[in-house]
Amino acid sequence: MLRSYLIGLAAGQRGIVPLAALAAAGRRGALPDDMPLARLFGNPLIAWGAVALSAAEMAGDKQKTAPDRIVPIGLAVRSVTSAYAGAALASKGQRVTGAAVALGTALATSWVGWKLRCASMERYGQTATGFVEDAMVLATGLAAVDPRLTERTA
Incomplete structure (x- = not known):
């Protein structure tokens, strides 16, 4: 569920990042074959x-x-993209749980992230705080789709 949680965390701040992260993983062939729409995310046009x-x-x-x-509307987008990505990143038997984890995380962290961003914008401005937030969200989204995150090592 770590990957579903992380993608929900990213979705809470940027609603489309889960789809872009899945597309990046799809282009690398790192999505499970049994994931719904996995082949779609491997398509270069869809990925780009x-x-x-x-x-x-x-x-x-x-x-x-x-x-x-x-x-x-922002919460609706986050709800859809996080639930889909959370389900996609969960193991086959835990997709409903993965969707719920990602959705709950996205909705909760949307509010928390918004409050933190508002507070930081007062001191650092909208653009600077946005770039920092983008970097953190992008890193989180890419980490979530990396299968090595949950692989067990011997």
């Missing part, structure tokens, strides 16, 4: 589209007109 949408979301976050992540 997910990455482009994620980059656009990150760029838009730096704009003064960017809506808060806790608005209903």
Whole structure:
């Protein structure tokens, strides 16, 4: 469930990052074959589209007109992407639990992340805090899709 938790953590801050992270894993062939839509994420057009949408979301976050992540549409996007990615990253018998873990994490951390970002923007500004947040979210999302994270070593 660690991978589902991490992808939920990333989704709480950037709603499209889970799809971009799955696309990156799909291009590397690192997604389970039995994952729903796994072949779709391996398609170069879909993969680049997910990455482009994620980059656009990150760029838009730096704009003064960017809506808060806790608005209903933002929470809806986070709900869908986190639940799907959380299920996809869980083992076959635990997909419902993986979806629930990722969804709960995304919704809870959306609010926490928003409060932290608002507080940090007062001191460091919107752009600087956004870039720091983007780096943390991207690293978290990529870690979540790395199968080595949960492999046992001898």
